[in-house]
Amino acid sequence: MNKDIAAVYMLWLRAMKRFIRSPSQIIGSVAMPFLFLIFLSAGFSSVKFPGMPSNVNYIDFLVPGILGMSMLFAATTAGISLLWDRQFGFLKEVMVAPVKRISIMLGRTFGGITTAFLQSVLLVIFAIFIGFHIGSILSLLIAFGFMILIGLAFVSIGLIIASIMTDMQGFGLILNLLIFPLFFLSGAIYPINVLPNVVRYITYINPLTYGIDGMRGAFLHASIFPIWFDALVLGIVALILISIGALAFSKAKITI
Amino acid sequence: MEYSIKVSNLVKKYGSFIAVDGISFEVKKGEIFGFLGPNGAGKTTTVHTLTTIIEKTSGDAFVAGYDVSKYKEQVRDRIGIVFQDPSLDDRLTGYENLDFHAMVYGLAKGEREERISELLDMVELKDKANLLISKYSGGMRRRLEIARGLLNRPEVLFLDEPTIGLDVQTRRHILDYVKSLKEKYNMTVLITTHYIEEADYICDRVAIIDKGKIVVCDTPKNLKKGLEGDVIIAKLHNKDNAMKLANKINKEHIAKSTKISNNILYTYVKDASSILPKFMNIASKEGISIENIEMRNPSLEDVFIHYTGKSIRDEEGSGNESMREIVMRRMR
Numbered sequence A: 001m002n003k004d005i006a007a008v009y010m011l012w013l014r015a016m017k018r019f020i021r022s023p024s025q026i027i028g029s030v031a032m033p034f035l036f037l038i039f040l041s042a043g044f045s046s047v048k049f050p051g052m053p054s055n056v057n058y059i060d061f062l063v064p065g066i067l068g069m070s071m072l073f074a075a076t077t078a079g080i081s082l083l084w085d086r087q088f089g090f091l092k093e094v095m096v097a098p099v100k101r102i103s104i105m106l107g108r109t110f111g112g113i114t115t116a117f118l119q120s121v122l123l124v125i126f127a128i129f130i131g132f133h134i135g136s137i138l139s140l141l142i143a144f145g146f147m148i149l150i151g152l153a154f155v156s157i158g159l160i161i162a163s164i165m166t167d168m169q170g171f172g173l174i175l176n177l178l179i180f181p182l183f184f185l186s187g188a189i190y191p192i193n194v195l196p197n198v199v200r201y202i203t204y205i206n207p208l209t210y211g212i213d214g215m216r217g218a219f220l221h222a223s224i225f226p227i228w229f230d231a232l233v234l235g236i237v238a239l240i241l242i243s244i245g246a247l248a249f250s251k252a253k254i255t256i
Numbered sequence B: 001m002e003y004s005i006k007v008s009n010l011v012k013k014y015g016s017f018i019a020v021d022g023i024s025f026e027v028k029k030g031e032i033f034g035f036l037g038p039n040g041a042g043k044t045t046t047v048h049t050l051t052t053i054i055e056k057t058s059g060d061a062f063v064a065g066y067d068v069s070k071y072k073e074q075v076r077d078r079i080g081i082v083f084q085d086p087s088l089d090d091r092l093t094g095y096e097n098l099d100f101h102a103m104v105y106g107l108a109k110g111e112r113e114e115r116i117s118e119l120l121d122m123v124e125l126k127d128k129a130n131l132l133i134s135k136y137s138g139g140m141r142r143r144l145e146i147a148r149g150l151l152n153r154p155e156v157l158f159l160d161e162p163t164i165g166l167d168v169q170t171r172r173h174i175l176d177y178v179k180s181l182k183e184k185y186n187m188t189v190l191i192t193t194h195y196i197e198e199a200d201y202i203c204d205r206v207a208i209i210d211k212g213k214i215v216v217c218d219t220p221k222n223l224k225k226g227l228e229g230d231v232i233i234a235k236l237h238n239k240d241n242a243m244k245l246a247n248k249i250n251k252e253h254i255a256k257s258t259k260i261s262n263n264i265l266y267t268y269v270k271d272a273s274s275i276l277p278k279f280m281n282i283a284s285k286e287g288i289s290i291e292n293i294e295m296r297n298p299s300l301e302d303v304f305i306h307y308t309g310k311s312i313r314d315e316e317g318s319g320n321e322s323m324r325e326i327v328m329r330r331m332r
């Protein structure tokens, strides 16, 4: 077998095995988006946000946002988990293998996206139980496409952060200062047009905004931008982030 | 002569700090070559540059015939390494750790199964193969890491303190593996250690490394022979007394040389049985009482003290490396 392909597959398989073996971690990372989904849909179901299409239930509006949240959190964490591999020495083991660094980076990326995706699929299933309307299979498939693009972008961001960081000190800070603002400034829980202008412009530079808007387009046929435009913007951003990720990872320190 | 490792003037700097300070050495094919030195001597740094983990600052280094800076993949293909710090994935089983490693070296499934089974037999972990690493003891982890390092049948095997933190029995066990491996596969082995007995036991040649420099390099036998004669080891009340006595002894020209490590005075002499009475005389004339005295043929330990002017034990436990070891264990 070609060594580089084997390395990508190996890292992906490793991510899968580790994922399946830690049910507590799966529950842990699905729990927050799940609670957001339950409590927000219960609390806001009768609230009418200005700018929200009038024929749309709040839960149908919310689910794409929660899926975006789930992908954002899980993918970023998966990318940043490079820090743990460095800390526990497994990174050295991978890096002395006779393969290109880009293969290692791709293997990690695919592994991270897959685990994030599986967690989000769990949420879709929960959501159906509490009244979410999928619409058609096509809607679901398009939404899956957006979820994967979101995963690509944020696994890369996680990898970039972990490549640049030399220790685990700033880890919590980054999580709070990066992930939460990205989440709240993406239109995940309310339409962005209720926001003041300045804040709204910020949401336009957040890639998650386009991911969530695209999913709303797919599920509700009610989005701010056309679906193709959301896909284009998010796709380009993801591509740029992967490239930066590859560059950062190629310069990353291997040892603590 | 065919060399597996050839290093000349290797330098590694961290900022302005020089961790490896222009070392040169060669390791012949099929040789077990030891790096003996205290914590912080630069052993791991050297191993990491030779195994392409870090980039050297200057100098030349060839492993298995390839320049380690220019032909990383070729070098990686031909080496095996057991890192000083743990590097297994805790949440995978022993078998999976080996299988994943073998995959990346491009081995087909049948071949992987065959080699893994053979190596698991050798390190006596066959019955633990399907256990998660988190359930392994320190010795088991080490043995599995050694098995992993051998999966690709390396030409050169690097062992960075393979026995650190293990009990005496497991240590001996691992060293015996390494010896038998060398015989079986005619592999070249570079092993680092700060256990003197270990270097003495296993190495064909030893380089004593201190503060980033190789101070001397030869077979353990020659190193000991080089000291020629005996050593008198006297334990005194304090370092001042040791220095005072050393001064006096040097003035009387009865010793070839003296070295002091804390309150212990090492006196290197031609023939201890004829010098010892004179030695005692001088001590009593000076009014220095001796707590304990012993004489023997020089050990590798004495060689170490002779060349570095200190006992390797002086440094033990003071490095942050051992601190890290403890922390790493805790975190697992």
Ligand SMILES: Nc1ncnc2c1ncn2[C@@H]1O[C@H](COP(=O)(O)OP(=O)(O)O)[C@@H](O)[C@H]1O
Pocket: A256, B014, B017, B019, B037, B038, B039, B040, B041, B042, B043, B044, B045, B046, B321
């Ligand atoms: N990444 C690093 N940055 C700065 N200094 C380092 C780094 N790694 C090692 N050193 C320093 O280099 C010296 C040699 O370390 P090392 O090669 O680990 O020694 P040994 O393996 O012989 O104990 C030590 O003083 C250590 O503190």
Ligand SMILES: [Mg+2]
Pocket: B040, B043, B044, B045, B084, B160, B161
């Ligand atoms: Mg070391």
